[in-house]
Amino acid sequence: MLTLYNTLTRKKESFAPLHPPLVGLYLCGPTVYNDAHLGNARGPIVFDVLTRYLRYRGFQVRYVRNITDVGHLVGDGDEGEDKLARAARAQKLEPMQVAQHYTVRYRQAMAALGCLPPDIEPQASGHITEQIALIEEIIQRGLAYEVNGSVYFDVPKYNAEGGEYGRLSGRVVEELLANTRAELAGQAEKRAPTDFALWKSAAPEHLMRWPSPWGEGFPGWHLECSAMSRKYLGAEFDIHGGGLDLMFPHHECEIAQNEASATPGTGARFWLHNNMLTVNGQKMSKSLGNFITLNEFFQGSSDALSQAYSPMTLRFFFLQAQYRSPIDLSDDALQAARKGYRKLMNGLRLLDSEKLKVKSEEAEIDEQKLVANSQQLNALAAKPFEFLDDDLNTPRALAALFDLLKRFNTLAATPAALAEVSPEAVAAAAATYRTVVVDILGLRDEPRASAEELLTLALGFYQEAKLEKAYDKVDQIRSALKTQGIVIKDTKTGVEWAYSEE
Known part of the structure; x- marks a missing residue:
């Protein structure tokens, strides 16, 4: 309730x-x-x-x-x-x-x-x-x-x-x-x-x-x-x-x-x-020089902070405190929030991998142990809801998610341990993790790199492959970029890229 x-x-x-x-x-x-x-x-x-x-x-x-x-x-x-x-x-x-x-x-x-x-x-x-x-x-x-x-x-x-x-x-x-x-x-x-x-x-x-x-x-x-x-x-x-x-x-x-x-x-x-927000222990105000608009926060143009931070970092930062508690914003706090947010995103990547799927050739399993381990995983998965039900206690819900993620990481790294949990329990716990992180807490993955920077990197690899006459790599890079709608052009002045018009 x-x-x-x-x-x-x-x-x-x-x-x-x-x-x-x-x-x-x-x-x-x-x-x-x-x-x-x-x-x-x-x-x-x-x-x-x-x-x-x-x-x-x-x-x-x-x-x-x-x-x-x-x-x-x-x-x-x-x-x-x-x-x-x-x-x-x-x-x-x-x-x-x-x-x-x-x-x-x-x-x-x-x-x-x-x-x-x-x-x-x-x-x-x-x-x-x-x-x-x-x-x-x-x-x-x-x-x-x-x-x-x-x-x-x-x-x-x-x-x-x-x-x-x-x-x-x-x-x-x-x-x-x-x-x-x-x-x-x-x-x-x-x-x-x-x-x-x-x-x-x-x-x-x-x-x-x-x-x-x-x-x-x-x-x-x-x-x-x-x-x-x-x-x-x-x-x-x-x-x-x-x-x-x-x-x-x-x-x-x-x-x-x-x-x-x-x-x-x-x-x-x-x-x-x-409750209210303070910045480096002080009330936010223009006279103190710590008044930060959202655009300044995202662009890193505020003197009160050392760098830009992403929207999801700010969202995670706020969720780290129960909504009725005051919260203090600082570079240290935001960097810790960014680490926590990225850890949750890595959890989503783990769920998308094959690492939590039980291999059919595993040895026979003790049924009693299977039931006990499955119940333990189910209990871990239920914890975030218990805390959300308690006046929307998002910090404790986040802590429960990290406990669940820790268990996922153990299972992914230890096939024998994974085999001792029912596939149904693993699937249900994974669905719960995804639901709480994405659908309830509203945290989503953010692109980490600039497309321009990645293209520049790819063109560098392309040029190196040409110099080394590694034509299989040249063709591979061309093909991979073409699937993304990008074509490579070799010109007299160097290598360029353009959008594919096909």
Whole structure:
């Protein structure tokens, strides 16, 4: 039975969907005003593995991950300029040009990291109608108010009527009030400092605006996820995911909005949060010079790291830590992750070889020993699932895979030992290894060498064979390259290659 840690209840709970076999899963996606950074990759990888595992377990998952292209203000609250609008002004572009550019780059990065695309990827700007309708529901229940064309959620009234603002994050409203200054820019029109914007009136210079019953404006950042999750998963669904940094205020506000709607409820039954990433023991920030985008990571252009690392190395690195634990990124940690990842890939190569197939001419085997050894192998193969069931404990699942691989290596190197295990048990364990590594953890083999470099090497061997008049090798190299669609041309200036036009 799969158990997941529910932030809302602060305990592990057995997971059972509301409407089996259907599972609704919502993940807060990026605000597309800039390239995604390393920290932005952890959540998608975690929830990609969860989605894969649920599907492996036979559930039909509807995975929704949004794109925020409006309403996320610089202060992450209700003050400052819209992050997307600010980027558009700086680049002298339309906001939607900026959004489209970084959305495409984000999707490319997620694909490189082995993340399956979500089933639905709604954009906030495409769901203004749903957001206005949700605001109207909250106003009708008396839990929001309009001031100068902006609409705010009334937190004190919500709590007075039985709401628990702060329940998810463990924040106490009285402490929030004591630590909040009402004179902050844009806050003076609120009735209470804890109130948050559902709709903001657009200043004349604001680039992104829509008509509404309260005048031209734009939606609040928190409102968007409530409206989109409800549209595609319903007022009550199974899992809502996101980074720990979104727990407050974003997810806290989502729950309040959901409970203040015409169909009250927390939204998701399970709220899951992945922990944060540090770089060389420090919080990632531009001021510290350790802010690394995914493209910089893949290309090796960051001063914070000594070299480029592949997408699968980063995916394996994140899987080495349980998703609720913090994780620190460094060259040493990444090089260790690369070794571990390559070890798993060598395991897949071993499975593709003939080394784990029992030879029919082996001597008679003790049946009792055969059964015992087969059961032992079956038990090793079951371990990764045991750990995945325990709140998606990927580091322990990886350790179990390495134990299984160690057994495979022993069997491959010792024919007598291999003969003492049933072929059925070996085949089943091999299938399990492949399923967990590839289908559930989403790790895939990456090309190790450049095609250009390999061609240069092959042409060097070709030239050496010609000089030595080893014409059988010359023909062999020509033939091998031709099967790959490459032809060799001997010219007056040397040897060249071209694509075959046959």
